[in-house]
Amino acid sequence: MKINTLIVDDEPLARKGLAMRLSDFSEINLVAQCKNGLEAVALIPQLRPDLIFLDIQMPGLNGFQVINKLRELNQPVPMVIFVTAYDTYAIKAFDAHALDYVLKPVDEERLRVAVDKVINHVSLHSESDHKQTLAKIVADFTGDDCEDILRRLASGEVLNTTQYGDVLAIKDGTEVTRVSLADVQWIDAAGDYMCVHALEQTHIMRRTMKELEEELDPRVFVRVHRSAIVNIKYVQKLVSHVSGEYHLILSNGTELKVSRSHRDNVKSMINNW
Incomplete structure (x- = not known):
């Protein structure tokens, strides 16, 4: 041999x-x-x-x-x-x-x-x-x-063999903060930065929305408009207004607008969750 x-x-x-x-x-x-x-x-x-x-x-x-x-x-x-x-x-x-x-x-x-x-x-x-x-x-x-x-x-972490991780690594200078994706409620864009709203605090990271969306499990995270992604498990209800607009109400009271291009996908995920 x-x-x-x-x-x-x-x-x-x-x-x-x-x-x-x-x-x-x-x-x-x-x-x-x-x-x-x-x-x-x-x-x-x-x-x-x-x-x-x-x-x-x-x-x-x-x-x-x-x-x-x-x-x-x-x-x-x-x-x-x-x-x-x-x-x-x-x-x-x-x-x-x-x-x-x-x-x-x-x-x-x-x-x-x-x-x-x-x-x-x-x-x-x-x-x-x-x-x-x-x-x-x-x-x-x-x-x-x-x-x-x-x-x-x-440390004995259980590693996920799917292509989607369960932790988001957020770099801030020389420090890296590991945020559990299960705790992330929603993410929105602020210029060249992403605001990651977790249960305990909001973290800032320099990434594009497209790059971030590719790392997130689409069965859990849904794009609601061009500058926001929501963790579907924190959605409390979907509200339609007389103007024809749809808004998501999260469990913490946050209200987010749903754009027309993403409305059907959001409704489908909510119905199947």
């Missing part, structure tokens, strides 16, 4: 050290090394390796973004062994989700465990299981903040 393998790491010494250790495994056929995520995204479709040792923190594209980019390009994602320096988070996160990982500096015994897992995957024809597990890690994340992803996994 030969497993064609690619190393992706921005640290030359880390690449060299891992390559030397992998030379001790007769099952591993090292086909190439990449010094960053951009190189990996370009090379993986050409070489189609069975396995990649993927560093998480890299400039340009980090490890999570490499996986996301391959999926966006409809390219097959090889089996992945993550390489990380985040000991505390990695052990809890990847053990809990049955993913393979090795810590920097790479330990020979731990490397053998990871390679054995890959061999078992290949021999049992369970690559699809590995990819499904991998999808759980990246499906709801942009991959922009590696530490945040690792912390979230290590």
